[in-house]
Structures are given as C-alpha cells and as structure tokens.
Amino acid sequence: MRRFILRRLGFAVVSLFLLSVTIFFFVRVTGDPAVLLVEPGASQADLDAIRQQFGLDQSLPVQYGSFIAHLARGDFGQSFYYRTDVLELYLSRLPASLLLATVAMVFSLVIGLPTGIVAAVRVNGWWDSAGKIFALLGLSMPSFWVGLLMILFFSVYLGWLPSSGSGTLLHVLMPAFALGWYFAAAHMRLTRSSMLEVLGSEYVKLARLKGLPEALVIGKHAFKNALIPVLTLAGINLVLMVNVAVVVETVFAWPGVGRLLYEGIAFRDFPVVQATVLLGGAMIVTVNLIVDVLYAVIDPRIRYER
Amino acid sequence: MNGSRAAGLTLAWRFAAFRSEGFPLLPTLILLTLALVAIFANVITPYNPEIGSLGDRFRPPVWQAGGSAEHLLGTDHLGRDVLSRLIFGARVSMVVGFTAVIVAGLLGTGLGIVSGYLGGWVDQVIMRITDTWLALPALTFAIFLAAIVGPSEMNIVIILAAVYWTRYARVIRGEVLSLKERDFVRLAIVAGCSKRTIMRRHILPNVLNSAIVLATLMLGVVIVTEASLSFLGVGVPPPKPAWGLMLADGKKGLMAGYWWLTVLPGCCIVLMVLAANLLGDWLRVKLDPQLRQL
Amino acid sequence: MSLLLDVRGLSTHYVSARGTRVTRAVDQVSFALEEGETLGIVGESGSGKTTLALSLLRLLPPAARIVAGEVRFEGDDLLRKPAAEMRRIRGKRIAMILQDPMASLNPLFTIGDQVAEPIRIHEGAGRRGAWVRARELLRAVRISAPELRVREYPHQMSGGMRQRIVGAIAISCEPRLLIADEPTTSLDVTIQAQYLNLLRDLQRAHHLAMIFITHNLGIVAKMCDRVAVMYAGRMVEGGPIRKIFNAPAHPYTKALLESIPRLGDGRARLTAIDGQPPDPANPPAGCAFHPRCPRVMDHCRKEAPPELVVGESQTARCWLAADRR
Numbered sequence: 033m034r035r036f037i038l039r040r041l042g043f044a045v046v047s048l049f050l051l052s053v054t055i056f057f058f059v060r061v062t063g064d065p066a067v068l069l070v071e072p073g074a075s076q077a078d079l080d081a082i083r084q085q086f087g088l089d090q091s092l093p094v095q096y097g098s099f100i101a102h103l104a105r106g107d108f109g110q111s112f113y114y115r116t117d118v119l120e121l122y123l124s125r126l127p128a129s130l131l132l133a134t135v136a137m138v139f140s141l142v143i144g145l146p147t148g149i150v151a152a153v154r155v156n157g158w159w160d161s162a163g164k165i166f167a168l169l170g171l172s173m174p175s176f177w178v179g180l181l182m183i184l185f186f187s188v189y190l191g192w193l194p195s196s197g198s199g200t201l202l203h204v205l206m207p208a209f210a211l212g213w214y215f216a217a218a219h220m221r222l223t224r225s226s227m228l229e230v231l232g233s234e235y236v237k238l239a240r241l242k243g244l245p246e247a248l249v250i251g252k253h254a255f256k257n258a259l260i261p262v263l264t265l266a267g268i269n270l271v272l273m274v275n276v277a278v279v280v281e282t283v284f285a286w287p288g289v290g291r292l293l294y295e296g297i298a299f300r301d302f303p304v305v306q307a308t309v310l311l312g313g314a315m316i317v318t319v320n321l322i323v324d325v326l327y328a329v330i331d332p333r334i335r336y337e338r
Numbered sequence: 339m340n341g342s343r344a345a346g347l348t349l350a351w352r353f354a355a356f357r358s359e360g361f362p363l364l365p366t367l368i369l370l371t372l373a374l375v376a377i378f379a380n381v382i383t384p385y386n387p388e389i390g391s392l393g394d395r396f397r398p399p400v401w402q403a404g405g406s407a408e409h410l411l412g413t414d415h416l417g418r419d420v421l422s423r424l425i426f427g428a429r430v431s432m433v434v435g436f437t438a439v440i441v442a443g444l445l446g447t448g449l450g451i452v453s454g455y456l457g458g459w460v461d462q463v464i465m466r467i468t469d470t471w472l473a474l475p476a477l478t479f480a481i482f483l484a485a486i487v488g489p490s491e492m493n494i495v496i497i498l499a500a501v502y503w504t505r506y507a508r509v510i511r512g513e514v515l516s517l518k519e520r521d522f523v524r525l526a527i528v529a530g531c532s533k534r535t536i537m538r539r540h541i542l543p544n545v546l547n548s549a550i551v552l553a554t555l556m557l558g559v560v561i562v563t564e565a566s567l568s569f570l571g572v573g574v575p576p577p578k579p580a581w582g583l584m585l586a587d588g589k590k591g592l593m594a595g596y597w598w599l600t601v602l603p604g605c606c607i608v609l610m611v612l613a614a615n616l617l618g619d620w621l622r623v624k625l626d627p628q629l630r631q632l
Numbered sequence: 633m634s635l636l637l638d639v640r641g642l643s644t645h646y647v648s649a650r651g652t653r654v655t656r657a658v659d660q661v662s663f664a665l666e667e668g669e670t671l672g673i674v675g676e677s678g679s680g681k682t683t684l685a686l687s688l689l690r691l692l693p694p695a696a697r698i699v700a701g702e703v704r705f706e707g708d709d710l711l712r713k714p715a716a717e718m719r720r721i722r723g724k725r726i727a728m729i730l731q732d733p734m735a736s737l738n739p740l741f742t743i744g745d746q747v748a749e750p751i752r753i754h755e756g757a758g759r760r761g762a763w764v765r766a767r768e769l770l771r772a773v774r775i776s777a778p779e780l781r782v783r784e785y786p787h788q789m790s791g792g793m794r795q796r797i798v799g800a801i802a803i804s805c806e807p808r809l810l811i812a813d814e815p816t817t818s819l820d821v822t823i824q825a826q827y828l829n830l831l832r833d834l835q836r837a838h839h840l841a842m843i844f845i846t847h848n849l850g851i852v853a854k855m856c857d858r859v860a861v862m863y864a865g866r867m868v869e870g871g872p873i874r875k876i877f878n879a880p881a882h883p884y885t886k887a888l889l890e891s892i893p894r895l896g897d898g899r900a901r902l903t904a905i906d907g908q909p910p911d912p913a914n915p916p917a918g919c920a921f922h923p924r925c926p927r928v929m930d931h932c933r934k935e936a937p938p939e940l941v942v943g944e945s946q947t948a949r950c951w952l953a954a955d956r957r
Contacts, residue, residue: 050466055482058483241689297481
C-alpha cells in the first residue's frame with residue numbers, strides 16, 4: 033500500500049512540474065511576455081523596467097528557475113487591479129468557490145444517483161427514457177445559459193431569488209443548480225451504465241440465486257460496486273467544478289475564484305490569470321492523487337496489490 | 339404505466355433517434371439546416387447583423403406586444419436585428435466549431451498514432467504532455483491562452499484546437515496499442531514495411547472510425563466552450579455576432595425582462611449541440627461497439 | 633424414494649428486441665429426478681443447458697420467456713408460484729453453483745459475510761450465529777483455517793478455494809436439490825477431481841439431489857446416476873447412465889461417446905462429429921441433428937421425432953428408435 037501511495041505521489045509531482053513548464057512555455061512562446069506583465073497603458077520605460085525585474089532578458093532555463101523559485105515561495109505576483117499579493121487574493125476567494133462547488137455537487141448527486149439507479153433497474157422503461165432525455169439536455173445546455181434562464185424565471189418573473197451576490201442560502205441556490213446541472217446529467221449517465229454492468233455480473237446473479245430479496249440484491253450487492261466509478265468521477269468533478277465555474281460565477285457575480293479569473297481577463301490583470309490557472313491545475317492534480325488513494329481504501333482489491 | 343403513453347414516449351424517443359437502430363434523421367437534418375443557413379447567411383438575412391438603428395432598440399419578437407413583422411425576433415440593445423445576428427452566429431459557430439474539431443482531430447490523431455506506434459520516449463513525452471493538459475480544465479486553459487494572444491476568430495480556433503487535441507490523442511493511442519498486436523500489422527512488419535508506411539496504410543484507416551466518432555462528440559463540447567469564451571469576452575470579438583456574445587449582451591437586458599435576447603441565442607446553441615451529440619452517439623454505437631465506453 | 637423434481641414439456645424461448653426472431657433455447661424438455669439422485673445434463677455450448685437450469689429457478693434474463701411446461705418440485709409446480717415464494721425456494725430448497733467462482737463472489741464483501749448471508753435471510757439467524765455456521769460450512773467444504781478465511785476477501789483466495797466457498801454458500805441452508813453449472817470447467821485439472829469428490833461427499837452427507845451440467849462425459853460417468861443429452865434445445869436422449877453409455881440409442885450420443893479419446897485404443901485418427909452445431913435461432917427442419925447424422929433417413933429431414941421410449945426409463949428422440957420397438 034505504501035509503495036502504491038509513493039508511486040502516485042511521484043506521478044503527481046511530475047504532473048505539477050509539467051504544468052508549470054506548460055504555463056511558463058505558453059507565456060513566453062507568444063511573443064513579448066513583458067507586455068502581459070505590465071499594466072495596460074504602460075510606457076516603454078515601464079516595459080524595460082519589467083524586463084529587468086523579471087529577468088526576461090536572461091536565458092530560458094534561468095528564467096524558469098526563478099519562476100519556480102517564486103512559486104515555491106508562494107509568490108505569484110501582484111495583482112494590478114487589487115494591488116495585493118495574488119496568492120492571498122486567490123485564497124481569500126477560494127472558500128466561496130468551494131462552497132458553491134459543494135452545493136452544486138450535492139445537487140448533482142441527489143439528482144443523478146437515484147435517477148441513474150432507477151433507470152438501470154427499470155432499464156428501457158419509462159423512467160429510463162425520461163432519464164436519457166434529461167441526460168441529453170443536461171449535457172447539451174451550457175451551464176451559464178441555465179443560470180441565465182433561472183435568473184429570468186426566478187428573479188425577474190417570480191422575484192423569489194436574488195440574481196447576484198452571495199451571503200444567504202437563497203443566493204447560492206441558483207448558481208449551484210446551474211453549475212450542478214451538467215454534472216447531474218454526467219453522474220446519472222455513469223451511474224446508470226455502472227449499475228447496468230453490475231446488475232449483469234455473476235455475483236448479482238448468485239445473490240439472486242441465494243434467494244435474497246431484490247431490495248437487498250440491489251441495495252447491498254449492486255449498489256456498492258456500482259458506486260465506485262461514480263464516486264471517483266464525483267471527486268474529480270468537485271475540483272473541476274471549482275475551475276469551470278468561471279462563467280456561472282460571472283453570471284451570478286458570485287465572489288469565487290472563477291469570478292476572479294474573469295476579473296483578471298476583464299481588467300487585463302495577467303498575474304491573476306496566470307495564478308488562477310496554475311493553482312487550479314495544481315488543485316486538480318492533488319485531488320486526483322487523493323481520489324486514487326481513497327480508491328485504494330474503499331476497494332480491498334487495490335489495497336493488497338503488490 | 340399507461341400503455342399508450344409509454345408507446346407515445348417510445349415513439350418520440352425513436353424519432354429523436356436514440357435507439358441504436360434508427361438513423362438519427364432529426365439531428366442530421368438540424369445540422370444540415372444549420373450548415374445551409376451558415377453558408378447562405380448573406381442571402382437569407384434580412385438585415386446587416388452588425389449595424390443597428392438606435393431608435394429601434396429592444397424590440398420584442400413579433401408575437402409579443404410591441405413587436406413588429408419588420409424584426410421577427412426582435413432587436414438588441416443597439417437596435418440590431420436578432421434574427422440576422424442569429425443566422426450569422428450560426429456561421430461563426432459552425433466555422434469555428436468544425437475547424438477547431440478538425441484541426442484538433444488531425445493533430446490529436448496524428449500524435450496519437452505516432453505515440454502509440456513508436457512507443458519509447460516519444461510516447462512518454464507525448465503522453466506526459468497529454469496527461470498534464472488533460473488535467474487542466476479546457477475552459478480555464480482556453481481562457482489563459484486567450485488572455486495571452488488576444489481574441490480573434492482565428493485565435494479562438496487555434497486555442498480550441500490546442501486545448502482539445504489531447505482528448506483525441508489519448509483515445510487513439512489506446513487503439514493503436516491494441517492494433518499493434520494484431521496480425522496484419524505484424525505481417526507488414528515482417529514483410530519489411532517502414533514504420534511510416536505501416537502507420538499510414540495500416541494503422542490510420544483503422545483508427546479513422548474512432549476519430550470520426552470523437553470528432554462528432556467533440557463538436558458539442560467545442561461549441562459550448564466557444565460560447566463560454568465569447569460570453570466572457572475572450573472569444574469572438576464584437577461586433578461579429580457569435581451566439582455566446584449575444585448572450586453576454588442579452589444579460590444586460592435581462593433584469594428589464596428582455597427575455598428574447600437570452601433565450602433565443604441559447605436555444606440555438608442547445609439545438610446545435612444536441613444534434614451533434616445525438617449524431618455522435620448514434621455513430622459511436624454504429625461504427626464500433628467497442629467505443630461504447632467513450 | 634419419491635420424485636423430487638418432475639419436469640414436463642418445458643419450453644423457454646428468447647425473443648429478440650423487435651420481436652422478430654424467436655430462439656427456442658429449450659424445447660419440450662422432460663425429465664425426472666428422485667431424492668438423492670444425480671442427473672447429468674450434457675451438451676455442446678448453445679444446446680440450452682444453462683437456460684434449462686435458469687428456467688427451473690425462473691431466473692431468466694428479460695429477453696427469455698418460459699412458454700410451456702411444468703416444473704414440479706416436491707409436488708408443486710414452480711412455474712405457477714408467485715415471485716415471493718420462488719425467492720424463498722431459491723437458496724433454501726434449490727441451490728445453484730455457477731461456472732466462474734471469481735465472478736460469482738462479490739469482491740467488496742468478506743467471505744464470511746457472503747456465506748452467512750443466505751443463512752441470515754432464509755433462517756433469520758443473527759449475525760453471530762450465522763458467522764459461526766459460516767465457519768462450520770467452510771470446514772465442511774474442507775477449507776483450512778476457516779476462522780481466518782471468513783474475514784478475507786475473494787481475491788485473496790485461489791480458484792479452487794473460491795469454488796468451494798461457492799459450494800458452501802449453496803449448501804448453507806440445506807437444500808434438497810443442487811444445480812451445478814459446469815462447476816469444474818474453470819478449475820485446474822488437478823483440483824477438479826478433489827472438488828468432484830467433495831461434491832459427492834456432500835451429496836451423501838446431506839442426501840442432496842444434484843443436477844450436473846457439463847460438456848465433459850468423463851465427469852458424467854463418474855458423478856451421475858442418470859444423464860440427459862441436449863442438442864439444439866431438445867433432449868435427444870435420457871436415461872440411466874449404464875444403459876446410455878453401453879447402448880446409446882441416439883446417433884448424437886453415440887458420436888459423443890466415440891469422440892472421447894481413449895488410451896491404448898489403437899485408432900490413428902480421432903473421431904469428430906461432422907459439421908457445426910446449429911444456429912439456435914434457425915435450426916434445421918425436422919430433426920435438428922439430421923445434417924450431421926451418419927444414419928440420417930428421409931423422414932428425419934421432414935419431421936422432428938417425438939420422445940420415444942427405448943427401454944426402462946430411457947427415452948430418445950430418434951426415428952431409428954421407432955424401429956427398435
């Protein structure tokens with residue numbers, strides 16, 4: 033087990049390294065990075081100063097070295113707009129995004145899991161067809177459009193829910209639903225197919241041969257096995273949600289890291305953009321690692337793998 | 339469960355062609371119509387989509403009070419005709435969508451074949467890059483790239499291709515790995531064919547199926563990403579009409595109840611994505627049952 | 633000795649999704665089994681053996697339907713029973729062992745949990761009592777150190793052990809009938825004999841009747857009292873094992889017996905049966921075996937032979953047998 037964890041850890045470190053290289057590479061490959069690192073409307077003198085400050089006239093490996101050194105110290109630069117340390121800014125916005133993502137995940141599982149299970153158990157039935165339609169719509173409707181429609185309906189027409197901002201439970205409902213909608217469809221689909229596969233397995237057949245009540249066959253034997261891939265996906269999706277919530281957060285003016293990214297591009301605040309992408313990617317790599325390890329805990333087969 | 343209701347729903351379902359036997363007539367027709375609209379946009383549109391008359395702002399669609407037959411689907415905040423913008427938006431979406439998907443496909447399939455077949459350090463390098471890029475969510479990555487190069491239609495296509503090729507590479511590589519073990523490839527090796535020839539004549543045609551299926555499935559995703567980028571302002575730049583951009587503009591009028599500026603462009607997006615997804619699903623089942631796990 | 637199981641005219645059909653193709657997986661099969669007896673069901677793949685077994689327990693996939701017949705178990709027709717009663721019979725009065733023991737056991741639950749489960753469900757035993765019984769059962773199927781094993785998981789066991797565990801599950805509630813569907817096919821040859829001996833001992837100890845489904849005539853010879861030979865869903869011959877092995881009435885049975893290679897028999901070539909097994913959805917007209925039969929007659933191509941009695945409790949579906957009488 034320990035070797036397994038170490039191996040995964042090694043992969044994660046390599047991924048993080050490659051991530052930083054990718055970001056570094058792209059910033060520099062497209063021309064003059066000084067233009068990005070300087071505030072809009074700066075003079076030539078400013079550009080030169082920036083070049084000096086960031087060592088942009090030095091060789092690439094040296095630049096990369098100092099880049100990594102900065103990152104390791106937690107120095108992601110300064111935001112032009114907010115005039116504060118970017119890392120601090122990011123971390124201050126992160127809780128809001130996590131809250132949103134968690135509520136959205138709850139929505140997606142509450143809708144997706146039971147629907148998927150029922151669709152599989154009553155395969156090709158009415159519920160299954162309805163589920164397929166729902167899945168298709170969920171995967172085809174952009175989440176921000178769902179958000180906009182909800183604002184139109186619940187804020188403008190009905191006046192029940194606030195259309196922007198945060199603070200109360202009412203504020204989080206619509207953005208969470210809009211964000212979770214797509215994932216509910218994805219989770220439903222996966223639950224259904226996973227469940228179908230499990231229901232066709234030999235051990236489920238044996239469970240029925242044992243004369244177990246159908247509820248036990250499905251609830252105990254099928255469910256736990258079917259859940260594994262779904263939970264794996266859900267874990268990864270949680271972090272994904274934090275990152276792709278850019279548009280939903282913008283629509284609802286939700287003060288999370290997604291909105292921060294939007295502000296970064298709207299105000300041409302490049303350090304913010306770069307940091308958001310780096311940190312977002314790092315988060316995903318980390319969560320993938322955690323999920324892999326948790327997987328080993330749930331599934332005894334992996335635990336004993338040499 | 340009422341028998342006729344179930345039958346009705348199944349009929350509707352079959353018509354929308356989710357069943358693997360039925361050719362998805364409706365989705366294909368939708369895509370063809372959209373393509374035709376996009377191609378003949380200049381001819382069909384009643385007005386210039388980029389110019390509006392400020393005296394005519396925020397007109398609702400014809401069926402609502404205040405609407406007129408002059409602007410069937412109303413006008414936006416600059417007085418531009420919504421229908422014309424939707425039609426030209428179709429062109430933008432189709433062009434960007436198809437081009438990005440094809441470029442990503444070419445790049446991804448090519449690299450997937452090379453990586454899978456040659457193995458060794460080439461494989462390692464390509465796969466590490468692929469994995470890392472796959473770890474980055476597409477939208478975030480695309481926004482990052484757009485922030486660096488600046489928005490333009492061409493840039494968006496390049497960015498989308500750069501972000502999405504990895505999806506192809508992964509899948510194609512997997513297929514190539516199993517194809518490598520097949521007898522006809524081994525025979526070719528024994529017969530002395532060069533690696534390049536084998537990749538071109540034996541491997542490529544066999545992965546084409548998967549590539550096509552992937553392309554169709556990716557189309558929907560790419561269109562939504564493009565719409566998201568345009569909505570955020572880093573996609574297709576104004577005044578060119580992109581559906582995502584229309585949604586961004588529409589948001590301004592949302593609180594005032596100008597619903598058509600939000601609902602209509604969104605419906606177009608959903609229509610196109612839905613059709614692409616249905617077609618892709620059908621292709622997936624039809625062309626290769628092994629791909630069902632995609 | 634009373635009739636434990638009396639099957640008459642059982643027919644199970646598979647209907648394709650569009651309702652167009654009907655496959656007669658089991659066609660008018662009849663046989664009987666007494667308490668403590670062992671019946672072997674022999675046939676090639678696709679002959680309907682597994683469908684037959686699943687039909688007895690009414691655990692068919694949704695595409696399959698039992699269209700005719702009677703299955704009298706201890707006097708009652710199982711086909712007429714409500715679902716809830718069938719559930720009580722499964723595992724408790726009739727048990728079944730499947731072919732692949734690794735796939736039969738749920739990888740996420742311990743051995744103890746899975747063996748104790750039917751005891752808890754059918755006999756309402758509490759957790760502790762059931763686990764004690766589970767340990768005893770593991771001992772009965774000759775698994776060493778059962779106290780340790782009950783806490784372990786299926787993937788930690790060897791193939792032979794897993795199949796024994798499946799056996800333990802099967803006998804846990806003292807059933808009257810055990811159906812074994814190719815239980816040794818996935819075991820190593822060296823383990824097979826051990827396992828068969830175990831089954832025989834269990835049978836004697838618990839006065840179990842067994843239905844043994846296999847394609848291996850050697851096992852049938854060793855384990856069974858009676859045999860039923862299946863071909864294309866029909867039972868082409870059935871009867872006591874000695875009689876059938878010594879004087880098979882049906883050409884197919886004869887060919888099966890002849891195709892077994894025997895040491896020292898001096899033949900240069902192995903005997904195989906010409907042709908291919910029939911497509912279950914599209915069987916030949918008349919007698920399904922006629923395209924491959926060395927003694928085919930004109931009549932065989934036109935009309936399928938009914939079940940004819942050829943000896944004491946021995947039947948065969950062959951027009952040749954009609955002459956025999």
